Amino acid sequence: MADLSINFAGIKSPNPFWLASAPPTNCGYQVMRAFDQGWGGAVWKTLGVPIVNVSSRYGSVDYRDSRMAGFNNIELISDRPLSDNLKEIEEVKKYFPDNAVIASLMVETKEEWHQIIKDVENAGSDGIELNFGCPHGMCERGMGSAVGQEPKVLQTIVEWVMEVASIPVIVKLTPNITDVTDPAMAAVRGGADAISLINTIQSIVGVDLNTLAPFPSVDGKGSNGGYCGPAVKPIALNMVKNCAQHPEMNLPISGIGGVENWKDAAEHILLGASSVQVCTAVMHYGFGIIRELLPGLENYMNEKGFNSIEEMSGAALPNVVEWKDLNLKYKVVASIDEVKCIGCQLCYIACEDGAHQAISISANGDRVPQIIDDNCVGCNLCSLVCPVEDCITMERRDDGKLDVSWDDLTQKGEIPTTFDDDRAGGKGHFVPKPEEALKRKK
């Protein structure tokens, strides 16, 4: 049986599921409700300097009938008095000594950092998370992502923190940067105990077409917000992977971004995370989603034979390589299951207009399209648009004996040098003549 408990940089937690620093961790009442329902840890809503919030704070992207596929906010850090938060942290720890409570912090001066660290340690926090990620409001005041985007500044602040901190320190990174490993390595150099990512991505989720104000609008005006939720998972996964694969990265990673079900969490872990934080999904469905997350992950670990999160963490990393190392001899071709096909012809038009003209349809009314094997480059597009599960499958056509990458070719001096070169990729690739476009109207 898989053991879900973790020891994350010295922070112990009964399972890897933590609430991210955000509205779900605004107060002790919420954190207690969450722990009671099975959450392993909680990163408290960021504490720091006094602020004022606006009314009308969130906006979202609905995709068709799916609400909140992407979520955006212009909220700042906690607006509740520091002393209230500290009291509640202490109380939560009394009731739940085995769950992880991590204080997220954001202040300005060295003195402020030293003071607030003492405060949260005294309250009984198990760890500290430094919020260098907030991409709206706070950054205009030189905090949040303004720090996360300047590796040198980030390192300096981490060093201040490490001077006094006696509990583990996690540095939370912003994705609003070209190469996330720059601030990540600055955190390593500064002496941090762990990193977490991602915070929200700068965004505008939409514009009100009547009032011309961006969402969410505050009295007819808006500001860029921070984007999160299911839509950001791919960006988060890639950044977690980049940090995990960095040769000098030796800190545990807490994966954040777009986790809604156990599969999302498993992906973060397989790409190098050893705890997972959730915000938007809880804001959408409440703490109750933990009853899907926990058994789902446990069942997967049992089926795959992972005994612990530690063992599972990063298990997919060896398979994430550079493009130049991919096997150029691998060849797949689409295949349509005629029985399952419902005749929507989305595959046809996707390939015809959007890809490689490798699917034909018949004129006699039969709506099942045919793959033209010779033209199919194996791009997967048709299988992605097909609305029927397992109807279009990509079948392997090479014999699996050859494994030649661009890197191999480069080393052997066998890369094509001109477009006429027989070794060039597009050579002999069929495309219809331009004027055919006007003849074949259907």
Added chain:
Amino acid sequence: MGEFKKPINEKEFHENFAQIKPLMDNNQAFYESSRCLFCYDAPCIAACPTEIDIPLFIRQINSNNLKGAAKTIFDSNWMGNACGKVCPTEVLCEGACVYNHQDVKPIEIGRLQNYATRSAIDKNQSLFDLPELKNKKVAIIGAGPAGISCACELRMAGYTSDIFEAHEKPSGLNMYGVAPYKITNQEAALEVDYLKEQFGFSIHYNRRVTSEEDLEELENTYNAIFIGIGLGSTRKINIKNENLKGCFGATEFIEKLRVNEYAEDSLGKRVIVLGGGNTAMDAASESARMGAEEVTIAYRNSKDSMRAYDFEYELAKEVGVKGVFNCNPIEIIGSEKVEGVRFVKTKSEGGSLEAIEGSEFIITCDTVIFATGQSKQKEFLDQIDKLELDKRGRIVVNENFQTGNPKYFAAGDAVNGGAEVVNAAAEGKKAAVGIVRFLES
């Protein structure tokens, strides 16, 4: 000619009785599960007598954790697979789905439930951590939904049981009573076989417990006895000629067609079904699907006062069944066999039903089916010392489902007087908890 031809073999039978809630495929399950909103304090849960965590199992289906979905269902309801097919979901979970308030089709909870549990059953997946066996044993009379649920729940607490069943197949009315377009014999058997294998209880078929000696033997061999015997045969209504050839009790008629899966003898052209409950609707639908040309439901009171669910009446009407109301049967006409039914018209007067004088009339027919309620197994139950029955013949139990005789527990139709499979499953499970309390006190 009616819509259906008399089925003369199993194949034709299954064509006439095509499943109204067929097993979903992966695609259907994915699309349908994607629609569920994961409501907080979901009304669908509250509407399920076994309180299955419906949003959770649907989300588990959607996130490819079918095994987890099946476990979520069985954790609350040991008859989860059959219930997915036979529950009157329109008045239970699906009727409570919030989508109804938007006039959007509610989530097909029953079919999703059947899909998830069927996957575990087909793969014979082990979903439960069984505690070590303790050295006390329980006898269960009746392998219906109540008895099977009780056996599973007992095993979860460390007790095994032996089930004694009068019929040669398990699952009670799932096998012998529910309409064949809701569940097939095969599906009803699969679930019980799976549970039996997972939990290791035994079922002794063709073993009707009848006499005081039988009961004494059980009392001597077992630490507690659970009664899940359901109801008895169709109740007589005491009118002239009601035993004439061509007269059938509804449950007996249905049992025969569930067992044979083809038409043994002809119903003739015209069938009259007497009654206004769900069994009457079933018997009428089934007569039509067995090839009868004209099927009429005759109910003594008004249409609105029928006990049957609206959707069950709709199902019958869809296959051409007609309803006549406010007519009370007073005599079966015929000499050697049924030729018709004499009715008198009725009207409601101050809450009671009165015959209208001089309004008698006859409807001719070839078959009469009495869906006039089921009797209780009073004679059998009277043999049990101190066991108490109420005025309507239902076994009286306390909150632990314990009868007047402390060693005997009971649940299901025999206690509630006849409800649904899901109620029997819920009660059988609770009774097991009561039995465990008794064994451990």
